[in-house]
Every structure is written in C-alpha cells, then in structure tokens.
Amino acid sequence: MALRGVSVALACRTFEVSETCYRYSARLNDENGQIADLLIGLTRAKKTWGFGLCFLYLRNVRGHHWNHKRVYRIYRELELNLRIKPRKRLKRDKPDALTVPDAPNMVWSMDFMADRLEDGRQFRLLNVLDDFNREGLGIEVDFSLPAERVIRSLNQIIEWRGKPFAIRVDNGPEYVSGKLMEWAANQGIALSHIQPGKPQQNAYVERYNRTVRNEWLDQYIIE
Secondary structure: OOOOOOOHHHHHHHOOOOHHHHHHHHHHHHHHHHHHHHHHHHHHHOOOOOHHHHHHHHHHHOOOOOOHHHHHHHHHHOOHHHOOOOOOOOOOOOOOOOOOOOOOOOEEEEEEEEEEOOOOOEEEEEEEEEOOOOEEEEEEEEOOOOHHHHHHHHHHHHHHHOOOOEEEEOOOOOOOOHHHHHHHHHHOOEEEEOOOOOHHHHHHHHHHHHHHHHHOHHHOOOO
16 A cells, blocks of 8 residues: 555555554554563563463453463464473382381381480480380480490490391492491391481381370470
C-alpha cells in the first residue's frame, strides 16, 4: 500500500476486508514481536527460569496482561522450552540391608559420640550394643579414645558377656587401625565395616546413640 500510495481504508474496501480486523491483526503482530523480544531477553538474563516464572514476571512486574496461552505459544515457537536440559539423576548403589541376628553375641555394634563439658572441653563416648536385643553392653567415656582404649573396653565386656561372632563398625580411624584389626583376628572376631556414607547400615547403635543423647547427655550439665 505504501508503494502504490493507497490508503488502508481504500485497500480494505477494494478487497472487502474489514478495516478493524486489518488494524487488529497488525497490532497483534506488533505485540507478538514485543512478547518475543521480552521472552528472549528474559531467558538470556535468567537462564534457570522456565515459562511460569517468565509469564509471572511479564504480568506482575512489567504489567503486561497478555493471554497465558498466547505467550506460551510464542515461547514454544521460539523453542525456549528446549533450552533447559533435564537433570541426569545419579544412580546410587542401594545400601546392603541391615541383618537381624537370631541370638545374643551374634553381632555387636559400636560407635562414637561426642559432647562438651560445662567449660567447653569436648569428651567422647564409645557405645557398644548387642544387635539381637538392642542391649547396651558398655559406654566408655574419656577425652580421648584411641584404638587401645577401644580394645580394652571390648576385652572388659567379653570377660562377662563372652565373644561376639562379629562387630559392626563404621570407617572411623579407630576402627580401621591395624591394632584393632589385629586384635579382632587374634580373637576370631569379624570386623564388619559398613559402606562409606551409609550410616543406616549401623542403625541399631545409631538409635541407641539417640537414646543416650536425649535421655542422659541433654538432661544434665556435665562438669
């Protein structure tokens, strides 16, 4: 029309097109271009935003009241929905199931805890448990509990309780030390180390630790 010098009104009458519809379509095209520009700018600035956040920003922050379906159609046409790749989920090894002993002294569990005195000094506790009936066999307390102290505590329990077939432990330095492993081999006791990062495999003594914490340590101020 501009090249031939024809007005919009004359062109619409000639082709029997509603002038109102023509101007409305032109306005829609202009708005679609504006929506596209805004969406492209938003997704470049906010790389983690999906369509929902973009639409809410345009409506609530910028004050544009465009139809949701219209904005989403343009969003899809620009293929902005394909720019965020789905996360790859890491396949994690399923932890071994926690066995349930069918007699006393089949499996013991032991674990360390820590707390502080009133003056701020830290002390440690070694808890030993029979997995069969969840009986607490001993609690050793001191500022330091190296492998030698662990061995001494176990020997004292064995004197009145008898030997276990196995002792379940985590991978702490005291439990992987050569001294403890040598002692266990000499006693004919198997040391069963849980999988790294799987504390639920030592759930019996972990539950006992919580009881010690809630019913004793948290109930008193220890000097």
